[in-house]
Amino acid sequence: MRRPYLLFLLMLAPLAAESEEVDARKIVRDAIDHWRGVSSYSEMTMTIHRPDWERSMTMSAWTKGQDQSLVRVLEPKKDRGNGTLTDDKNMWSYSPKINRVIRIPSSMMGQSWMGSDFSNKDVSRTDEIVDDYDHRILGTSEVDSVTVYEIESIPLENAAVVWGREVLRIREDHIVLKHSFFDQDNALVKELKTLDIGEMGGRTIATRQRMVKADDPDEWTELVVIKVDYDVDLPDSLFTRSSLRNPRD
Numbered sequence: 001m002r003r004p005y006l007l008f009l010l011m012l013a014p015l016a017a018e019s020e021e022v023d024a025r026k027i028v029r030d031a032i033d034h035w036r037g038v039s040s041y042s043e044m045t046m047t048i049h050r051p052d053w054e055r056s057m058t059m060s061a062w063t064k065g066q067d068q069s070l071v072r073v074l075e076p077k078k079d080r081g082n083g084t085l086t087d088d089k090n091m092w093s094y095s096p097k098i099n100r101v102i103r104i105p106s107s108m109m110g111q112s113w114m115g116s117d118f119s120n121k122d123v124s125r126t127d128e129i130v131d132d133y134d135h136r137i138l139g140t141s142e143v144d145s146v147t148v149y150e151i152e153s154i155p156l157e158n159a160a161v162v163w164g165r166e167v168l169r170i171r172e173d174h175i176v177l178k179h180s181f182f183d184q185d186n187a188l189v190k191e192l193k194t195l196d197i198g199e200m201g202g203r204t205i206a207t208r209q210r211m212v213k214a215d216d217p218d219e220w221t222e223l224v225v226i227k228v229d230y231d232v233d234l235p236d237s238l239f240t241r242s243s244l245r246n247p248r249d
Contacts, residue, residue, distance in 0.1 A: 023137065024135035024136050024137045024149075024151050025130065025135045027135075027137075027149055027151060027170055027174075028129060028130055028135055028151060028153065028168065028170070029127075029130050030174050031168070031170050031174045031175070031176050032127065032129075032130065033174075034173075034174035034175070034203070034205075035174075035176075035205065035206075036063050036066075037063070037201075037230035037231060038064075038065070038230070038231050039062075039063060039064045039065070039230070039231060039232050039233075039234050040061075040062070040063045040201070040228060040229065040230050040231075040232065041060070041061070041062050041228070041229045041232050041234070042060070042061045042062075042225060042226075042227065042228040042229075043058070043059070043060050043061075043074075043225075043226040043227050043228075044058070044059055044061065044223055044224060044225045044226055045057070045058050045059075045223070045224045045226065046058075046059060046114075046116060046221060046222070046223050046224075047221065047222045047224075048115060048116050048117070048221050049218075049219065049220050049221070049222070050218075050219055051218050051219070056076075057073050057074075057075060057076060057079055057114075058073070058074045058075040058226075059071055059072060059073050059074060060072050060074060062234055062238060062239075064234050064236075064238075064239060066127055067086070067087060067088045067089065068086065068087050068088075068239040069084075069085070069086045069123075069124065069239075070083065070084070070085050070086075070238060070239055070243070070244065071083060071084045071123060072247065073114075080096070081094070081095075081096035081247075082094065082095055082096070082114065083244050084113070084120075084123055084244075085239060085240075085241065085243075085244040086123070086124040087239050087240075089124075090103065091103070091104040091109070091120060091124055092104065092241055092244060094241075094244045094245055099245075101241045101244055101245055104120055106160070108120060109121040109124070109162075110162045116211070116221040117190060117211040117212070117213060117219065117220060117221040118211055118221055118223075119162075121162070122192075122211075128159075128161060129153055129166060132155055132156055132159035132160075132161055133153040133154060133155055133156065133159070133161075133166070134153070134154050134155075134156060135151055135152070135153050135154075136151065136152055137149055137150070137151055138150040138151065138152050138167070143171070143177070146171050146172060146173065147171070147172040148169055148170065148171050148172070148177060149169070149170050149171075149172070150167065150168070150169050151167070151168045151169075151170060152165060152166075152167050153165065153166045153167070153168065163181050163182060163183065163184075163189075164182050164183050164184040164185065164186055165182045165186070166179065166180065166181055166182065167179075167180040167182070168180075173204055175194065175197060175204065175205065175206055176192070176194060176206065177193070177194050178191060178192065178193050178194070179191065179192040180192075187214075188214040189213075189214055190211055190212060190213050190214055191211070191212050191214065192209055192210070192211045192212075193209065193210050193211075193212065194206040194208070194209050195208040195209065195210055195222075196208035196224075200225060200227065200228045201227075201228040201229050201230045202230060203230065205225065205228065206225075207224065207225045208222065208223070208224045208225070209222070209223050210222045210223075211223075
């Protein structure tokens, strides 16, 4: 009687592992969808901090679906009009000073965005981490009576990604508490940490997040959400290079 029972357990083991992988991927997917929504409009401030200086800017951002986003700087005046457009994994930047829309090649997606500790890839918010990674749950914990999942995301063998692996701590209500980025040698490079959580746009979201360099914690960039509206009606014409250059279009 023991042998058939053991055989039954062995047959179930691969199914359990597969189920865990699917669940981990869904947790990551749900976190991205929760933050982005079907469509959204938000206003935020970004503060870039260095040991000997600090500067801030105010921005507006629009997202639609899984592939389209537009970020435009409002203040300070000297940076007003600077913007970034993402459409179907393509990315462009615009600067009024040179009055040119420049396509950002894939080789530069890992570069700094507007001098911050966020990369162009971070701002584009593509679904790369969902589609190009394997995911597994490392463990769970309870924080303020809320279940938190720790998920390790490892790139697929042929995926064209920068990181060696990523580790996320995601609450059961889809809020990312921490997102850690490791290089190919498994050294921690930077971490995105959620500092404040609040109600905005009819849902609970991270309202203040800080990206911190692992080798110099006194260098960081902080994003604070001022307002956000979800499921807004946004025309496709908003996510065009013409709109990036000229907001009146």
